[in-house]
Amino acid sequence: NLEVPKSWSVSDEIIRFKNQNDNNVNASVDCRSHVENARVNESLLLMKFYSLSSGVVNHLLTNIEGREVDLPFEVTDEEREIIMFPRSSFILGRSAGDVAPILHQLFVTVSPKLCYAVKKHVSHLKSFASENASENNNFADMDDLDEMAEFRDIPDTYVDIEPEKYPLIITFHKFLMMLDGTLGNSYFERFRDVRGSSQYEGTRSIALQTFIRRNEVTYDRFRSLYWPHFNAKHTKILDPSREFTEIMSHIKGGLKEGESGETKRSREGYVSLSECRVSTLCAEKRDAIYDIFDDNEQMKVERGEFDLADFVIDIHLRLKNEDLMGDKMDFVYIDEVQDLTMRQISLFRFICKNVDEGFVFCGDTAQTIARGIDFRFEDIRSLFYNEFFMKSSRICEPSASGRREKEVISDTFCLSQNFRTHTGVLRLAQSVIDLICHFFPQSIDVLAPESSFIYGESPVVLEPGSDENLIMSIFGHSEHDGGKWVGFGADQVILVRDDSARNEIFNYIGKKALVLTIVECKGLEFQDVLLYNFFGSSPMSDQWRVLYEFLKEKDLLDSTTPKSFPCFSESRHNILCSELKQLYVAVTRTRQSLWICENDEELSKPILDYWRRLCLVQVRKIDDSLALAMQRASSPEEWKSQGVKLFSEKNYEMATVCFEKAGEEIWEKRAKASGLRASADSMRGSNPKEARVMLKEAAEIFDSIDRADTAAECFCDLGEYERAVCFIDRST
Incomplete structure (x- = not known):
């Protein structure tokens, strides 16, 4: 006989046990009553509570294959309030960890690793809801990280997305590629190297994947290949990180009231920011930054290259002139929002018209260390009002906006319970x-x-x-x-x-x-x-x-x-x-x-x-x-698991070390070859001869571990298209 423990409904009259010293961040801590050497993650796991029902019992009894059981645990009152909040909301947390409510339609974040973790969790929830534990098998055993990172199972379009793909869990880069593919006349058609071959049946061509990897100006590329060519008088008083941030977040990524998403900020408008109370840059330095920006834009055109801000501005321009076809989202959840610029965030209003209750923005500006990003979380609330709410089709008359502003723009929810550390x-x-x-x-x-x-x-x-x-x-x-x-x-x-x-x-x-x-x-x-x-x-x-x-x-x-x-x-x-x-x-x-x-x-x-x-x-x-x-000491399984995490973050050097310690020869070769390919990309402009040597070595290693498709991409990078075709034929 199964006896189900007694449970009570949530009530404000029931006070949860709490140590009063927790409220004082500088209070002395008496650790003697605790097991200091216990693993923190295991201790926290013991403090998660699970609702026991007939469905849970059935899930436990049918899990006969010995896999780890993943159950939906009880959330705290603080988290429950956020989940049940009926309107679009803003969630601000430090490193609390468990900040994501259950997702319905679209989840977007910059990190492929976070996407993978959320996708895996949602897969487990689906399995639990359907009482079919076998549904997890394919996902849990998924070994093709390249395919996962590129989301090749999802076309680069919002038209006719298969129902089983929902909830859609993708990176911001994939989100942009899907917008680009839906709008037609792709941004990349302007570049000769991929003109006419950017897509094939809704998926990215190898030529386009290669072009993006080789021609996108990231911070590392900006610092190593662009910065040395700028006016020395300016570079002596500025550093490349601050310059890149000003370009990406303020000149091309900022979006103040009255500005349109498809234009860059003028020199006059940018220099005038020095008059703002919060500005740390004088007008003279801003003028120098804009000089470098002008040189940077000209240099990109000459080299046939682009940056992410160019791509975003072009999408804004096309959205201004044509309607977005395909599926519209009922709910959108944007995590790690501090890694996006204002102009990037404003794109989400085109994919979801449910302004009242369809958006959740979550992040922490204390962790804004991404190159090119600079804003406060409070700026998002202002952006949401100006770009989402005021431009919503629900606003029919001026008086309506005044009445509904307080109803639509919620306060910021703050998560203070940390589930990572002590x-x-x-x-x-x-x-x-x-x-x-x-x-x-x-x-x-x-x-x-x-x-x-x-x-x-x-x-x-x-x-x-x-x-x-x-x-x-x-x-x-x-x-x-x-x-x-x-x-x-x-x-x-x-x-x-x-x-x-x-x-x-x-x-x-x-x-x-x-x-x-x-x-x-x-x-x-x-x-x-x-x-x-x-x-x-x-x-x-x-x-x-x-x-x-x-x-x-x-x-x-x-x-x-x-x-x-x-x-x-x-x-x-x-x-x-x-x-x-x-x-x-x-x-x-x-x-x-x-x-x-x-x-x-x-x-x-x-x-x-x-x-x-x-x-x-x-x-x-x-x-x-x-x-x-x-x-x-760690086991081979632990080294492999860490290696896979680092590989998904494109940290191939450290991933190689992990796989070597794990005794995973194929994974080790794969990580080594991927590292050679990444190094070749970074030195293609400064040392093209050495870059070609690295690419050929990478192609040979990929071929030796039966990854002909990746070897083909290396030969595309080398311009050896006939050899690339041979490898493509072998992989199909």
Whole structure:
């Protein structure tokens, strides 16, 4: 006999158990009553509640193949309020994790990895609803990441989408390609290399895929191939990241009231932004930025290249002149919205006319570190009113808009419950948020501090036990020392600022740990994180001392504080904003342990003084016992799983390391070949001879593992079309 546990309906009169100390972000934490070394993700899993019904029982009993059961768990009252909210809404969270309500029609995000995770979850929900566990088989075993990333099972059009494809879960790039394919007269028809062959029966041709990969001007391409050719007088006072952000987010990606989506901002309009209260750029610098923008646009035309903003502006222009055919969405959910520009977001109004209740925007401006993106979450609400609501066909008369504005534009829902990590990490992350809010209040949306059900150990600042390099102290032991020194496992990572820092680590430790840059790790999470030399490699250099101004205001100075320190100037210290946001992303990648390792004590002293005053970190000298405790062994299955995640993020170098440790020879070759192809793309302009050598080697490796279609694409890149056709014939 089955006895179902008693349950009660949700009521405001029932108070959930909560530790009152959770409300104080700086409260001391008594960890003695908790199992500090428990895995945070497992502890959180135990705190999720599941409704037991006859359907759930049947699902459990019929799962006879031994696969992991994925049940729809009970949401919190906070999450339930958002899910049941009847109108279009705006959801702002930090790193809370479980922010997505059940989707109905269209889910869009920039990250292919997030798309894959959501698609898998929806597949499980469908399986549960239909009481047919076997429906998951094909998806769970899906091995073709290239096809997944390109969404080749979905045509590049909104016309006649097969019903079983819904809910549609796609990347923003796929969303644009579907708009382009639906409108006709594709944007890419203007380019000679793909004219007349951009699509074949609604799918992208190999020629078009190759063209996009080789000719789209991303930030990396802009920095390496374009930036060196601009006026040195301007490039000396500007940095490429800020220039690219201004071009993509403000000159070509901004959308202020009264502007149309199909035009770029004029020089006069852009320079006048210096008069805004929140501007950190003077008119002279904005004029220099616009000079570089003009040179950039001319250079792109000469090279036959484009950037994403060009594509978006062209789609806006065509949508102005023709109706969008095909399916219209009833509901649209846009996640990680902070990775999109205003002009990109405004495209969603054409695909869904259900303005009142059809949109959910979710994101976090504290994590706006994507190159070329710069806005606050509050800007989206303004955009929604001006571009979605005011241009809706539901607005029939001027008086109607005034009556309905408050009904349609909802308040922003804020998620404060974190399901990724513990309070020790969250308190440190909040201290970084406090700095951003103090120095750059217009660059971030203010939220209540996050809380977690799990207490945990404070992050650890590592000090060298001798004059030896800290990294060598941790990893410098021989693998033959009794087998104890195993290095980092698959769910541990060293985070660095850039490729040069990564190469420095590799020179020390080889393949004993995964090493990612902070930009690469966004959207990923790990059990343990070692943040290496963030302040020592910072362009802020000794200007981090400006933090003492904040400590002085908060009465946190003591006798060890320097007697003099710089006063904060938003124009002089504007790079501090991006530095703090990168720091926030880095410290929130961990679920369990965070170790902070710095080579230059003077440069890191201001932030460490701040954290010590608030008792947010502990300082430990590195020795053999600590170094040994930091390292974890992983199984081949765990290495393969991490490799697949990194491969889907196009981090082929680290994926290759994972597959090598997993003993997955075919995956290792595939990752190596994909890395060669990516490297060839990046150096095609600077070193075409070496690029061709890499492409040929990649094609040979792809061919050796029976991936003739990908080998064909490599030969298309090389211009060897006859050989490409031979491989295409073999793959069909």
